[in-house]
Amino acid sequence: MLEQIEQRKTKKTEAADELNAMREELIDLANAAKASKLPVIITIDGWSAAGKGSQIAKLIKYMDPRFYDVESIRTPSAEEKRMPWLHRYWRRLPKQGEFLILDGSWYHDTVKPLVYGDIDKDTYKERLDDINVLERQLTDDGYLLIKLFLHITCDEQKKRIERLAANPYTAWRVDEQDFADNKIYDKFFKRYDKTLTRTNTEYAPWHIIPSNDKTTAQFEIMRIVTNAVKGAVTAKAAGTKYAETPEFTPCDVKPEKFRLVKTKKLADTDMDKSLTDKEYGEKLNKYQDRLFELQNICYQRKIPVVICYEGWDAGGKGGNIKRVAAALDPRGYEVKPIAAPEPSELARHYLWRFWNRLEKDGHFTIFDRTWYGRVMVEVLEHLTPETRTEMAYQEINEFEKMLTEWGAVVIKFWINIDKDEQLRRFTERQNTPSKQWKITDEDWRNREKWDEYEKAVDKMIELTSTDFAPWTVIEGNDKKYARVKALKTICRALEERIR
Template sequence: MFETAELGRSISKAEYEERVETLRIELLEIQQDLRQCDFPVIIVMAGVDGAGKGTTVNLLNEWMDSRWIDNNAYVRHSDEETERPRYWRYWRDLPPKGKIGIFLSSWYSSPFIDRAYGHLDEADYDERLDRIKIFEKTLADDGALILKFWMHLGKDAQKKRLKKLEKNELQKWRVTKTDWKHWELYDKFTEAAERLIMRTSKGHAPWSIVEGEDNKYASLTVAEQIRDAIQRHSAQRRSAKEAQAAMAQQAKAGKKTVKKKIDKDAPVRELPYPTVLSCLDMSKTIEKEEYKKELKSLQGRLNKLARKAIDRGVSTILVFEGSDAAGKGGAIRRITSTLDARSYKVLPFAAPNDEERAHHYLWRFWRHMSRAGRMTIFDRSWYGRVLVERCEGFAREEEWRRAYGEIVDFEDQIVDHGTVLVKIWIHISPEEQLARFKARELTPWKKWKLTDEDWRNREKWADYEEAVNDLVEKTSTTAAPWTLVEGNDKKYARIKVLRTVCDALEKRLKQS
């Protein structure tokens, strides 16, 4: 691969200055246009030590408006980062729509170096690269433009570059013992790089190999490719958006919208076939005295397990989903009332805000991953993409259909990190929901919980039930199974939830 690279490519000073003058104007104009676009630009800079990655990034910031560029470089993992899944640090730093994010020492660095040093065999290396492919595909499917540049130098050219830097009083700090160690392992690094590029250069995230012997040539090549790619991607997104708008307009023209009055006593539409929810035994209950006894026992057990998890640095994530008025809040309170308030956080999620809408839908959940020993409770979660957004038409069919795979991958990373992940769906029957809604209307301190939207959602009961059936079927895995809770009896539901959480924590702690 690198044998066919055009080594020694250079450019004259006059040509360089002429092209830069025009290029800078074009880049600034494109950058301003980008601010109004519905996609981010992700630029990955990788390659041989001393090949000019830093120089190129510095020039890009000089030629463009650096206020609209996020520069990210990674050296060592901080304690905050090692306590969370590996990709947390990258999701956290992803640029929003309309901005450029440049990544030096990105998600490629760790597997690449580990392979060159022999710390990873080929199978493990491929597995790490496959994780990268999934990550980049997830971002590209959401519209992100991903540009990856591999800055290359031949072995002799790299040695010459490192020696030249060492002789420069202002630049010699850049050359370290590690750089020379990497030079000695040049063939190993080249072999690892060729496999990396071969396996991860895809149409949605291609690699561009740039000869780095002449910094002027390399920087111009990178900048011009960025300019052309943004123009191309912007035009494609604009055309696709116009086509979607035209189709939506046609569909709207064929429909007559009539505002219906809410009939609160209307029966919900039921599906003509069984689902995972309709097969639940909703008559399950527990006697009051037994409930008190079980509650006390399980809360004590949870308290001990939670303290042990803190000591061992085991994180826990609880996901609560369910029908409106199913009792999620009550179940969560029975958990938190037995925990140290400093060790947990409850995060209720509703519609995304402007900052969250400017990122991939998983971004707002990635940034809340638990630190070591902490418990994070999600009241509604990333499943909104395949529930509310699916049923209410906020996500296109291709978006919510691909979300199943994205969610499974997301949860695999959480569990692989050693985090306890418990997913709970609390279900109530339509009749029980109606009774609870009416009770809320008459209870002053609960009235605020009930909205017209809750009543309208009852009209889509069957749609939501079908969506729940699909999500359980497609995302209940061995690593992250769903627990379905019969919730018509609140006391029974709370006991089952507590027991589920305790069992999951206990199982994980036995492994540590």
């Protein structure tokens, strides 16, 4: 793609009027984006010394600074390195109606680290795949994503680095590495080109900005951004989906087809499994001790562990989690209870709040309810349009795959009880003063929709039981049996991982 770009000159005086007009328009468009709750992400990548910083300054100069955030992406910090590599981008996701402008984006973590030898080719390729997934997930969720690559020639880059180095006020901005990089411009060229080609998709096409001439770059960026925001605002008002017209033939990226393991319907669960008190005491001790040992190993090897609890109301999730937690060194895990999302969470991609709740590697994150609310309560209560919830199975599989790529063991439990057992427990809660806080009207309402829920759960388990993050249905009528099975399942999964 890069070889098709022709550098050209634009006279400042000639462009001035049109630039001013676009700037005025952009102010109105930013207000319109705010009003129509359109979230916008502009990624600005390109060659060193291509002028990313000053172009961003020009782009936003007249925008209301309350509605945008500019973030500079540098080498990941020690803390960021302990999280999935895309975590630091997810964390920064803008709210609906706001602009996020990334000075160096997720592309920062591809070409440079590869050329410098910080990541190998497989990781590089995996990251390009991850990027395509990320960008599809964001655009499917209504984010407007504008990707800009600032392109300069080898000579121009050399000239700029030398100029920066010669000026005492800017000398600190360049170092040996910049000169060394310029010497292998061709190598970078090939690599950038490949990266651009492989991530130029229908849903997130690239704009390559000829940037030898600053006015040309400024003009092009302004033109592209105003056009895209206008298009997206208009489309949103019309209830349609906006897509930019790619400047280059997009590559054909199909969502990954995940291998699913065979699962059973909930109705086929054997609900009679149970343990005697004696069996329970022995096995509980045994697996808790083993889990403690395994946690220690995970801690030392920096293996992240993500445990997900879902299940019927009154299924016994709380007590089950308690037995798992009791086995663990408390400094090494956190339990995250998931309730209805807050306004700031509703204003972002639904996976945002889960990305945000992950603990660093070596630690356990235990979710008490999870992202699967997307395909249960959000479907049954019609909180989210079906077109979006139908995409969630794929999105969730992709999310969990990224967790496993990060090195995580992902364990998912559905705690199953039958309808009679639930009624028994509801009634007991209702009649026990110290337990009444545990039961709400909503629980009774949900119970009325048992059959619908069961269908949704069957579908969820069928479509998200990947080989890297399979569901375990836990027979929960007997709490003792359920607790031991959860502990045992976790131990098995960790043993498998550390082998």
